[in-house]
Amino acid sequence: MCWVVAPAAAQYRHDAAPTALDCETMPCTEVLPGATRFEPVEGAPFVQGFDATGAAVGWVVLSNTVVDVKAYSGKPLATVIGLTPDGVIAGARVIHHSEPVLLVGIPERKLHEFVAQYPGHRAIDTIVVGESSDPDDVSLDVISGATVTALAQNKTILDASRALGVAVGVIDASVVSPGHFINEPTAWSWARMIEEGVFGRLTVTQAQMEVPNPRGNFVDLWFTIADAPQVGRALLGDNDYAFEMGLLEPGQHLVVILGNGSSSYKGSAFVRGGIFDRVHMEQGFNDVVFRDLDYHNLGRLAAPDAPRFREGGVFITRGGPLDPGHPFELVFLGSRYNGQGGFTRDFHEFHAEHVMPTSVYVLDRPELSIWQQAWLNHRYGALALGLYLLFVVSVFIGRSWTTADPKRIKRLHTISMLIGVFGVGFAMKAQPSVTQLLTLVDSLLHEWRWELFASEPLIFLLWIFTFIASLIWGRGLFCGWVCPYGTMTDLLRLVAIKLHIPEFEFPERIHEKARFLRYFILLALIPIFLWDSVLGEKLAEIEPFKSTFLVPFWTRQWYLAGWWILLFVWSIFTFRPFCRYICPLGAGLAIFNSFRFSGPRRRNFCESCTICTRNCEPKAIRPDGTIDPRECLSCMDCEASYRNEQQCPPLIGIERLLTKQATAKLSTHDEERLLQLRDDAKPR
Ligand code: SF4
Ligand code: SF4
Incomplete structure (x- = not known):
């Protein structure tokens, strides 16, 4: 037996994302107080902790060995989590992340402070980031400026600790996220079941199995949970469905697997009384194995329009917990071809994931994805921002009236700029940045994740607005009227004029050349960001936005604070110097806006x-x-x-x-x- 000795408390920071729990280098003792040694659990990626007297005090898991929650960076927040035998989160510690905003900008301690709120809460508690209308929920404050990271962290800790709790038997799977089957008494047709997405499908080709005849499928498996009458009756017929349902005990379900292909998923060597060794199901840490005693043969399907399958079976999930409300996988293990007409005991493993459609099974309280939770949290802000942007657009739609009086348009402009700075900038902290432009380019070239953009509702709205408004009226609608930093410097110069502070402008020939600088900055940032996003983020700090609206400039490194002060002072003497000469975001918008449908009249x-x-x-x-x-x-x-x-x-x-x-x-x-x-x- 292998014993892992827990290290003393220390600072842990892994440079590369860890893929397995290792209590010699990870803070297991920190997340499971009282544990002095850890013992691996056979066949599982988590460990059990024991105190000095030898009593079991809980378990420790590394989150990314069980859940795949992508944070803002598209990578997981590797978190070590401890769980007590009462199902309480004993501790949590992030040991690796790639979140750009926390590597550059918001101090990393904010994430650790956020995670420190979890110990003491039960894994099955409903913990939400931001507001909740349910008084029984536990509400945690968002990390200002890193909302997506906080939401992803919440999902990571809850999903991983719940999966751990279910696997070690201290949490009942049906309690984690209660739900129920939809009971429609009439059996569905096969066509209806296909339309509703009732089946998962796992296809393994002959070529994938490396058998001599590479054409066709080795197995083609259709699988589903058949507890709902509209599905169960359609597959098994009324009598068999009633009989099988009568065999179920609480927490058990009927799984139907239908197979085509040159080979049998049941296996030619299957012996009665044994375990089906070619198929099983996986969900989180849990395996659901099928035994002969849990199985009945399923011949012709009851639905009249159903196709014929080579074989079929109904299985009762006695071999492990299965939660119909969450994705589960069918796993097929195919023996390797031995090159001489037979098969070895070496296996190819194939997985197919499926989630039951909401027309068959619904969660009593639907789980919100990260972007849905973000919109819920920001609904009032999004509404206020929407109304403000509508106001700006109205000024331009009604410009024959708004510009008919020079004082009127000036007043409207000033009002808009004040809302831009104090509302959008300081209150909503929704200053768009060139990093979003760079992330967009990166996503287009690599992996497109629209949820990434939708997870920042206010910024998302601003970009939609900027894109549409710029096409019509030019980028000035954003830059001139809304952009928090740009409007702040505009207002600064207006105040300076009122105070009779003299103006400083470059001579024309220098201005003409200097205005191209921002394009060079943008064009340099794009390849750097694509090559190394963290370095790109660091260089994008040429934008003083974070130091203005997210992290006070005086708390930042001396060169960032110095840069902020320099730009601020320059803006007192010169009209928007950052916008006109440096801003890479403005440059990107300007390139996009070489044309507009409706500029000022001439x-x-x-x-x-x-x-x-x-x-x-x-x-x-x-x-x-x-x-x-x-x-x-x-x-x-x-x-x-x-x-x-x-x-x-x-x-x-x-x-x-x-x-x-x-x-x-x-x-x-x-x-x-x-x-x-x-x-x-x-x-x-
Ligand atoms: S140029 Fe840059 S800082 Fe200036 S208004 Fe436009 S986006 Fe904002
Ligand atoms: S061209 Fe007209 S609308 Fe544009 S910035 Fe100059 S004065 Fe304003």
């Missing part, structure tokens, strides 16, 4: 006039009077001037001549001038 006369050009802070108006959509921040000052009869020269001229015409006949020169002015005033 007249033929704009080429000869510099009124708008002089007032355009980001210098987006070209010498020919056209607007560069990549530079424009959609402040709409120029459109207000465009409509302003006291400011726009052709409108002033037309108005003057029309007033004159009302009292006297215009001279030929005046008429020609009026024609010219009307031409000048035409929209481009």
Whole structure:
């Protein structure tokens, strides 16, 4: 027998994701207080802990040996968890993660503090991250700025400790997530069962088994749980279904396996009284083996439209717990071909996962996925953000009215910027970042996981908004009106102007070159991020966003704090210097926005006039009077001037001549001038 000696408490940090529990290097004693030694449990990846007197005090498991919960990084949060014989979580410790936001930005201790809330709670307790409407639930605070990580961590600890509890018999599988079969008295047709997704399917080809004739299937297995009458009756017929159901004891179920193919899933060497060694089921740590005593042959299926199968069987799950509310796997073990017409005792192992459809089995309290829980947690924030974005869009939809008065559009702009900074930025902490753009590129090139993006509801909404609004009105709708950091620096300069703080601008020739810097930064970040996402995240700290809205700049490394202060001071003297020269996110949006359907209005006369050009802070108006959509921040000052009869020269001229015409006949020169002015005033 192999005894594992527990180490004294220490700091544990594995550089590579561990794949097996090892109490010599992992904090087993920390998560199972009182245990002084650990003994492996035969055939299981977890260990049992004993105190100094030799009494069993619980079990320890490494989460990623039993559950596959992907966190924000797409990788698991490897967590060592201890469970007492009462089914109580004794301790939990994260020993490895790849969460970018915790490697760069939010201190890692926040995750450890979050995990430290679990000891003392029962594994079967309903523990939710964020709010819950049920007073019996245990609510944990989210990790601000790392919501997805917190949700994934919660699921990791609960799923792993429950699976451990069920495996060692201290938790009843049906209590973990109670549910019930839907009872429809009428048997379904075969076609209906296919449509509803009643069957899992495990197909093993001849080629996979390396037999001489590689064509066709070795086995083609259809499997399901047949407790629900609409399924059981359709497969077994009324009488056999009633008979089999009468044999079930609490917690047991009927499993039906139908087989086609050149080989039998029951095995040619199957002996009566023995165990079916070619098939079994797996769920978490649990194996469900099938014995001869648990089996009845199933010949022709009762559903009239059912196809013929080579063989079939009904099994009672006496060989281990099976929870119909969660995914389970059918495992087929196929003997290796020995190359001489026979088979060896070496096995190929094949798995197929299945989950029963909700038309057959429902959980009494449906489990929310990480992204669903995130939306539930942020529902009010999402609503508030949606209303705010609707307000911004309305300003642009109704721009003939909103820009008709220069003061009106300025006021609306200022209101929007204030909400952007204090609402979206400081309150919601929903500042979009270039790292999301980089993650998008990475996902498109590697593995697409839309849940990853949907798990950050506010950021997700902002990106949808930015994508659609930018196509129509340009990126200025986001950058100019909503972006928390951009609007903060805009407001900063407005205050500086009120305080008569002088302006500093680069000379034109330097500005023209410097504005390309942001594109270089973006183009450099993309390959670096794809090569090493953590390094990419670190370099993306060129964005001062985290130091502004997530982690106070004064708590960060000196160079990040210094960078933040430098940008802040620069923004007092210069209009949005970060946006105009450095921001890689703005650069990405600008590239996307080389075209827009509806920019600020322009007249033929704009080429000869510099009124708008002089007032355009980001210098987006070209010498020919056209607007560069990549530079424009959609402040709409120029459109207000465009409509302003006291400011726009052709409108002033037309108005003057029309007033004159009302009292006297215009001279030929005046008429020609009026024609010219009307031409000048035409929209481009
Ligand atoms: S350029 Fe960058 S910081 Fe500026 S408004 Fe746009 S996204 Fe925000
Ligand atoms: S003034 Fe400049 S930034 Fe503002 S809308 Fe016109 S072109 Fe765009």
